[in-house]
Amino acid sequence: MKTKVLAIDDSRTIRNLLAATLEEAGFEYVSAVDGREGVDMYEDVAPDVVITDINMPNLDGFGVIEELRGTGINSKVPILVLTTESAPEMKARARNAGATGWITKPFDDASLIFALKRVTGAAAYDVRIHSGYLL
């Protein structure tokens, strides 16, 4: 069974990067173009893990986490924050809202998969083969 990722990011480039990496790594990939759409489609998609950007129109990443963790949806799935903000307060704020972890942009395939592995256990991916760097 593939692990299903819901990626919420307003940047098409980032969505495409995520899609390429995740689909190649054997994840099922669903995306939303902003926070509002991501929250709205959450229950239909029923992802195993959510990756969300912070700076987005309509509803930002903090809002996404708050709504997903809130009593309405009461989501228990891991939520990874995808952001260029490496500032500690940014991470702290995301975590207070209920984020599970973070991926710092720009990300590479390996750190993305490693982050997913730590929150979902999904490890059906051998970086050594795909990256072509080793062995």
Next chain:
Amino acid sequence: MSGSIQDTFFEECEELLEATDEGLSAIEGGDHDPEVVNAVFRAVHSIKGGAGAFGLNELVAFAHRFETVFDEVRANRMELTDPLVQLLLRSCDHLYNLVAVARDGGETDQEHHDMLIEALDKYIPEEEEDLTFEPMGLGGPMDIGAIDLPGIATEETYQIHFRPLKDMYSTGNEPIFLFQALKDMGTLEVTLDDSELPGFDAIDPEEVYLSWNLVLTTSEPRSSVEAVFEFVEGLCELSIDGDGDADADAAALAALEAAFGSAPAEAPPEAEPTVMVEETPAAPFEQPAPAPAPEAVPEVAGKQASAPKAETAKSEQRGPNPTLRVDLERADRLINAVGELIINHSMLAQQIANLDVADVRDVETELEGFKNLARDIQEGVMSIRAQPVKPLFQRMARIVREASSATDKSCKLVTEGENTEVDKTVIERLADPLTHILRNAVDHGVEKPEDRIAAGKDKVGEIRLSASHRSGSVCIEVRDDGAGVNRPRVKQIAIEKGLIPENAELTDSEIDNLLFLPGFSTAKEVSKLSGRGVGMDVVKNAVTGLGGRINISSNPGKGSTFTIILPLTLAVMDGMVVSVADQTMVVPITSIVETMRGNDDMINNLGADGTLLSIRGSFVPICDVAGALGLRKEDSDQPPGVYLLVETETGQRSALAVDDIHDQRQVVIKSLDGVCGEIAGVAAATILGDGKIAMILDPESILAASPAAAFDTERRMSNAS
């Protein structure tokens, strides 16, 4: 893979830059709505994020500065003063350049780059000046040498004590996955410490009672082990004791290494009985609400099959208005097919007309329906290629800004009809001529600020760029409120350069249109801006190359207007079907000014120099098309019956003599490229209703090849007067 994603990135950059531009322009216009400010911030932020993924460091660094300054504005820590807005606008222009350099190669203007960075840095508060940003993306460098290979490095053993705090479970972190990540790094022994677990009755479901002792033997550095616990730092009691190297590499690299050196992926967690046996029964008691119970997974997964919004990278959507990205080639193939369909219809119609059947009315009715459908499809397909001129116009705003600052003039560009849609290729090929016209308007049209004030005008010159649809054509107008064409000077220059005779008597409009003559340039010295030895004739060539026309009208002291009329599409055009020496040919309607039947009284013979057609008191040279194409001898007796008055690139009129006019209709343009070489006087070909191929004539080159061309302006002027 990353290549096509990079293409997407550049496409998206265009959109983001447009959004930035638009937002900044709104801000410049006094709109300080937080949503506008936020939109600009997000756009630049997204550019930075994407650029980072492709290792475009210069772009990242610049976007980061822009973003940092703008974040100050967003957080209301900084006022949007006029100089700041101007700086941001120029920085946005520079972002365009950086993106273009990243995409197409080339050099950035380093001086300009440094100047902007310095200016932006002045707005960045002290504590945020640490702008180091290390991209580590797909295109970024990777330190392979630093990665420890399993089996090569020596193994270390770590004693790890891990006791989650309550808060850890509310963030969706799950111990078992952390253990799995650790296990991938080497050999892991897990021991559950449930000594704190109270009796069943005393269990508080919100409380945590479990902790774990782990023994990890791995060749990974200590930093990799720590990286596994990165997300739960502060959410658990954690101690890692071992002889592992504490001076390991930076955490980011370590994370990479950990994944690189991971154990074979097929090893599932169940293979480690120590973990599962102790973990599974404990879970429901210990963390009923906050943590995801492993049993929940299959249920969640069961819904996947019916998930309606599943979307792959191939069907990416953006924004509320769903769009579909299609290869241009596919759209063009469709356009071609529709062209064939229309030709097919014409042929069918012709054949039915030729049928020897008494009553064809029913067939004709059906055929009419077919024709309407074909036209609908054609319009639909054309609209696929059509794009709003907005991005082009936005680029022009930059051109005007740059030109204004280069000439120390102050001008603003006002755009109208930005949503007018024009064929993609037309838009692309319009960029250069439009750039030239606008630079020209700033450089030669709009006066210096002091002159404007003296003339009682606003200090800031206004250039109005508008687009509109006008009866099947697109009309692009550039109107400035400058001094207008200096006619005495233009005429004098034209005389000096030998373009017109000294005694020439020209109308105002004729003088204005002298600007389009090849080699004409009114600038006293070639200016840095609109100089480069390129004149308006190049603009005119570009426009006529698109099957369009350009005109200038000017009002002294009030300004000038350039009007460009373009066809909606390059695939189909309106043509006049004529016959020339028993051949059927098509002349583009756009180049025909007037048609008339000739009679002997109108023709004035000039002997060897050719013939003139007299029209309402003026004379235009006659060019016999059949003769020019070598289809009939020049001195043939047969007098051509019809004259098509055409206007050439230089504004000069000539009469094309043809035998007869048949029809005016839309024809599908078929390129002759690769079919036969270039034929003087022939632009392309088309297929007519009867299935015959007809040449589409190019009046310009016919005239150039005919004796009428020798009959230049000078002769015309002196004869006319």
